[in-house]
Amino acid sequence: MSLIALQREFRAHILHGTDAIEQRMPDRALRGLRVYRHAYHATLVDCLRDTYEKTAAWLGDDAFDAAADTYIDTYPPSSWTLADYGRQFPAALALAYPDDPEVGELAWLDLALRQAFAAGDLPGVDPAALADVDWDRATIRFAAHVAVRATRTNVVALWNALVGDATPPDCDTDIPGGLLVWRDGLSPYFRSTTRVEAETLIALTSGISFANACALVGNMHDLGPDDVGEMLCEWLSSGLIIAIA
Secondary structure: OHHHHHHHHHHHHHHHHOOHHHHHHOOHHHHHHHHHHHHHHHHHHHHHHHHHHHHHHHOOHHHHHHHHHHHHHOOOOOOOOOOOOOHHHHHHHHHHHHHHHHHHHHHHHHHHEEEHHHHHOOOOOOHHHHHOOOOOOOOEEEEOEEEEEEEOOOHHHHHHHHHHOOOOOOOOOOOEEEEEEEEEEEEEEEEEEEEHHHHHHHHHHOOOOHHHHHHHHHHHOOOOOHHHHHHHHHHHHOOOEEEEE
């Protein structure tokens, strides 16, 4: 057997538990291989639990471990650092819990806060520079630590209860809104938004022009100039916008 074939069998065993390589190893080496595979798997579970702390608290140990096991079998690490591992976990949980949308939303918030802390930093736009902006053609660039999504649950109330070790409220799955995550200095923050603000931010972060984003959201919601101005002021004051081109 070639070295590359042996390495592939070893990798398949570590990732998926296939037993082809076990038939080639003496018992003493086999025990070490099984210890290594267990340690590999346990490290990835611990990595997911560290990133998704509130999600794990909401699901409970058994349910979280089961979800982590399935995820690890489906998504082996592909980066040089474990800091990148688990980025597809919120989407995987949303598929695994279609009738419990708060699970995917809690996981998204866990990950977004972690990524906001690690993201690069650039200074926000000086509001004085807005006087010369052609808003019909302008595009807005947001800081790398900004993340936004639409939501349908009381995920913020659930999160706050989990942080304070309080009894979480009943989950409400009929609250259309949004979540905004950003960083100020070294501290990540989040807040709930209206659905209008969330969809406007989602449109703008996709790269379309400011005018087109307002028109797109305005076709679905009641969005007036005052609403747009208020949102812009809030984003600027929070340092979310780093360039307007």
